[in-house]
Amino acid sequence: MGYDARSSLDDLNGRDADLLRQKYQRERDKRLHGNRESITELTGDLRRYLDDTYTPPAARPSIAENADEATDVLVVGAGLGGLIIAAELRKKHIDRIRLIDAAGDVGGVWYWNRYPGVRCDVESLIYMPLLEELDYIPTERYAKGSEIRQHAQSIARHYGLYADALFQTTVTGMKWDNADAQWEVSTDRGDKLRARVVVLAVGPLDRPRLPAIPGIETFAGPTFHTSRWDYRVTGGSPDSDPDQLADKVVGLIGTGATALQCVPVLGRVAKKLYVFQRTPSTVAVRDNRPVARDAFTHEEPGWQARRRRNFTTLLYGGSVDADLVDDSWTHVWREIAVNPRFRGLAADELEHEKEMADFRQMEALRSRIDELVDDPDTAERLKPYYRYLCKRPGFHDEYLQTFNRPNVELVDTNGHGIEQVYDQGVVVNGEKILVDCLVFATGFETNAPLTERIGFDVIGSSGTRLSEKWKDGLRTLHGFMTAGYPNLLFQPAQDTQAVQTVNLVDAMCESAEHFAYVIDSTLRRGAAWFDVEPSAEEDWVRTIVEEAPDNSHFLQECTPGRKNNEGHPDVQPLGNKNYGKGPLEFWEILATFRETGLLGLRFGDRL
Numbered sequence: 001m002g003y004d005a006r007s008s009l010d011d012l013n014g015r016d017a018d019l020l021r022q023k024y025q026r027e028r029d030k031r032l033h034g035n036r037e038s039i040t041e042l043t044g045d046l047r048r049y050l051d052d053t054y055t056p057p058a059a060r061p062s063i064a065e066n067a068d069e070a071t072d073v074l075v076v077g078a079g080l081g082g083l084i085i086a087a088e089l090r091k092k093h094i095d096r097i098r099l100i101d102a103a104g105d106v107g108g109v110w111y112w113n114r115y116p117g118v119r120c121d122v123e124s125l126i127y128m129p130l131l132e133e134l135d136y137i138p139t140e141r142y143a144k145g146s147e148i149r150q151h152a153q154s155i156a157r158h159y160g161l162y163a164d165a166l167f168q169t170t171v172t173g174m175k176w177d178n179a180d181a182q183w184e185v186s187t188d189r190g191d192k193l194r195a196r197v198v199v200l201a202v203g204p205l206d207r208p209r210l211p212a213i214p215g216i217e218t219f220a221g222p223t224f225h226t227s228r229w230d231y232r233v234t235g236g237s238p239d240s241d242p243d244q245l246a247d248k249v250v251g252l253i254g255t256g257a258t259a260l261q262c263v264p265v266l267g268r269v270a271k272k273l274y275v276f277q278r279t280p281s282t283v284a285v286r287d288n289r290p291v292a293r294d295a296f297t298h299e300e301p302g303w304q305a306r307r308r309r310n311f312t313t314l315l316y317g318g319s320v321d322a323d324l325v326d327d328s329w330t331h332v333w334r335e336i337a338v339n340p341r342f343r344g345l346a347a348d349e350l351e352h353e354k355e356m357a358d359f360r361q362m363e364a365l366r367s368r369i370d371e372l373v374d375d376p377d378t379a380e381r382l383k384p385y386y387r388y389l390c391k392r393p394g395f396h397d398e399y400l401q402t403f404n405r406p407n408v409e410l411v412d413t414n415g416h417g418i419e420q421v422y423d424q425g426v427v428v429n430g431e432k433i434l435v436d437c438l439v440f441a442t443g444f445e446t447n448a449p450l451t452e453r454i455g456f457d458v459i460g461s462s463g464t465r466l467s468e469k470w471k472d473g474l475r476t477l478h479g480f481m482t483a484g485y486p487n488l489l490f491q492p493a494q495d496t497q498a499v500q501t502v503n504l505v506d507a508m509c510e511s512a513e514h515f516a517y518v519i520d521s522t523l524r525r526g527a528a529w530f531d532v533e534p535s536a537e538e539d540w541v542r543t544i545v546e547e548a549p550d551n552s553h554f555l556q557e558c559t560p561g562r563k564n565n566e567g568h569p570d571v572q573p574l575g576n577k578n579y580g581k582g583p584l585e586f587w588e589i590l591a592t593f594r595e596t597g598l599l600g601l602r603f604g605d606r607l
């Protein structure tokens with residue numbers, strides 16, 4: 001019988017639930033005791049893991065701008081977030097926009113992540129931004145990374161963003177100049193740039209994460225992180241098989257969303273593939289299909305925003321007439337998070353029903369593994385034992401079957417991770433495993449404070465460093481602005497007093513429209529700057545703390561990972577959270593803020 005995410009295992013009884021609870025707890029505890037540290041700074045020889053293998057370095061003269069030459073808006077980060085902001089600013093006829101990025105082109109994560117098999121894991125029709133504006137329809141429901149990267153380039157061309165963009169350039173510092181009401185921005189290219197407004201659109205997945213495995217620097221063969229795929233070593237390209245691996249033994253560390261996509265290709269091509277697993281992912285049906293070029297020809301304009309909003313509404317508890325995306329994201333979510341059966345239940349009943357629904361879904365996903373993986377022992381080791389939303393859900397139609405190949409071996413580290421790396425391979429469970437090439441699919445540093453992630457500090461109007469202001473926790477208005485740092489906007493990330501949505505692009509689009517409105521209003525008022533009233537900031541921080549949902553029990557019981565700070569959810573300051581009532585209400589708050597004349601901001605002129 002085929003797998004159907006909507007089927008329920010109604011015969012799950014109280015005893016099964018108890019056994020599952022105990023199993024989840026044992027699996028979690030095992031992982032809590034492993035080494036979950038990562039290397040906080042990639043220095044010395046490890047810097048090679050950050051090298052750009054896609055664009056050769058290009059020299060250029062430094063730029064020194066004076067106050068009269070300031071750009072209107074400098075956007076730090078030329079990924080989808082930065083591009084969407086720039087596009088919204090263009091729609092408001094804002095003239096001088098400068099994108100700046102360490103990469104060699106636009107695209108952000110889609111510039112960096114070119115590993116074999118890379119695809120969008122949210123439907124492209126709601127993920128790829130500005131489709132109507134560019135008159136573009138993705139070729140598949142879950143488009144390839146190269147198609148998304150090319151779309152990012154099309155956006156940059158369409159809105160004329162290349163002319164002033166600076167690539168292969170990293171910001172090293174920012175200081176507010178009170179006299180001219182501008183930001184002074186320095187870079188690693190020796191630039192001294194000037195901008196009236198700065199938007200930090202650095203995205204949550206910009207810093208590759210390397211686990212702190214003893215001996216990691218000693219591996220003698222080729223090694224890289226999936227976000228810096230080295231096609232010089234593997235051959236092929238993001239759209240063709242890495243055929244130079246045909247005579248190589250490849251070790252891939254990690255089994256998250258990235259690994260799910262690249263394992264099937266590596267399994268098909270490599271002489272031998274070892275997949276080193278610490279925690280299995282959930283792997284639901286993907287069901288990718290072509291999209292017809294004329295699929296939306298007869299829709300009223302605005303179809304993309306409506307489709308995007310439909311998906312987010314469904315996932316975050318609003319009511320929708322129809323499930324427009326209708327894929328595994330929405331199917332599973334409807335069962336475990338927003339099931340109509342949950343309506344009207346008292347708190348403890350609701351918690352019980354949600355847990356049972358979760359058990360049923362996870363059992364269904366575990367049965368799918370039994371159906372698709374031939375060897376029962378391998379199947380068992382691939383089974384995830386935790387609640388569905390403890391980790392980023394995974395989707396793939398070939399990942400599990402790849403373990404049926406004779407050249408592919410799952411090396412389960414029993415929750416502990418790799419013990420050691422040595423010059424010729426790795427040590428797992430006390431056993432040495434020889435590999436020719438070692439690939440890290442180990443994710444990104446997402447939980448570090450913003451100033452640590454961006455690698456520079458921001459000095460505000462009173463000379464205070466942002467890292468100093470936020471040292472005991474975030475203080476913002478809506479997660480986007482902070483008092484004492486005029487004309488500075490932050491794109492939302494996880495737990496930054498704003499919201500993030502499963503479809504990251506949705507939150508990017510909403511915030512970009514909001515930012516463009518704030519910047520445009522400031523200019524229309526004839527003001528040189530906006531800043532946050534300290535009292536408005538205090539109110540927002542209080543709202544964040546008061547509205548924070550009490551999910552500490554859920555997070556505490558989750559398997560360790562990014563969602564619960566590697567098993568220690570309690571160490572984050574209380575204010576470092578998302579807005580607790582979800583994106584739909586959050587966007588209502590922003591709309592009211594705009595309609596009521598941006599109450600909570602103050603505006604001023606140059607000194």
Ligand code: NAP
Pocket residue numbers: 035119120121122205211212213253254255256257258259276277278279280392413416417418441442443444560561562
């Ligand atoms: P990830 O989800 O953080 O997964 C990292 C993997 O590395 C995990 O399986 C982790 O195990 C494992 N790991 C870490 N240290 C290890 C060690 N010492 N030994 C063995 N295994 C170790 O990273 P990712 O897969 O790159 O995904 C990151 C994010 O990128 C996702 O959450 C998603 O938002 C995004 N993404 C999106 C798409 C898309 O199509 N839009 C595609 C790929 C990724 P544990 O689970 O035990 O920590």
